[in-house]
Amino acid sequence: MPSRRHVVADDIRDKISTGQFKADECLPSEAQLASRYAVSTATLRSALAVLQGEGLVEKIHGKGNFARYPRRRVMYVGGACTLRTESSPESALRVSVQTTNLQARGQLTSLLRVPESSPLTEFLCLSHEGESPHSLARLYVPRDLSPTDVPTESHCCKSIEAKLAELRPPLAEVRERVSARPPTPEEAATLRISSTLSVLAITRVAADRTGRVVEAALLVLPSDRADAFFTTHHMTDERTSGE
DSSP: OOOHHHHHHHHHHHHHHTTSSOTTOBOOOHHHHHHHHTOOHHHHHHHHHHHHHTTSEEEETTTEEEEOOOOOOEEEETTTTEEEESSOGGGOOEEEEEEEEEEOOTHHHHHHTOOTTOEEEEEEEEEEETTEEEEEEEEEEEGGGOOSOOOSEESSHHHHHHHHHHHSOOEEEEEEEEEEEOOOHHHHHHHTOOTTSOEEEEEEEEEETTSOEEEEEEEEEETTSEEEEOOOOOOOOOOOTTO
């Protein structure tokens, strides 16, 4: 027999999928929902947490719980360093970019292999689906490789990457580390996700042919809307008949 939490989650999920709770509509208060389903507030919040993990409910502090349709999924393509959406280019995610000059500290010194206080530029990229935050990326480059004409808003990540590629030399190596973890409080607040929803955290470091690190990227992709895709090409030995 399903638990009360799952019964409540199933019913709210059905109401969202059938349009009884419309996307971007505020749900009844938690007290009203708990009374409607004859469950405790703790059980009701547990059911909502399930739906938050599925991306069907978004809790906005001070405003309440809002119905959402499933978020558009993006695919992070390993090696290619790009994000692809399942939808057409015309409906691509909107990306806002905030540019900040700073000095290397802590983790950035080891990622970029630079001395403490080295001048860097940070590009904080927050993608949106409609008005809702979708994914977060922080790109760091040495100041001398930082373009000055990066747009503050774009319709895809590729245009930003293209600007960064104009000044840097050809890449010779890209190292990527992928892990699943809970979001930090700042990430949960920025992306408006539950602290119980796992995120896909990708650390990407790109170096040129001299071994200089020309870009470090920290990407945070909520697990309810992201996949990572990697392709490995196996090389086979070709031996001539004379060997």
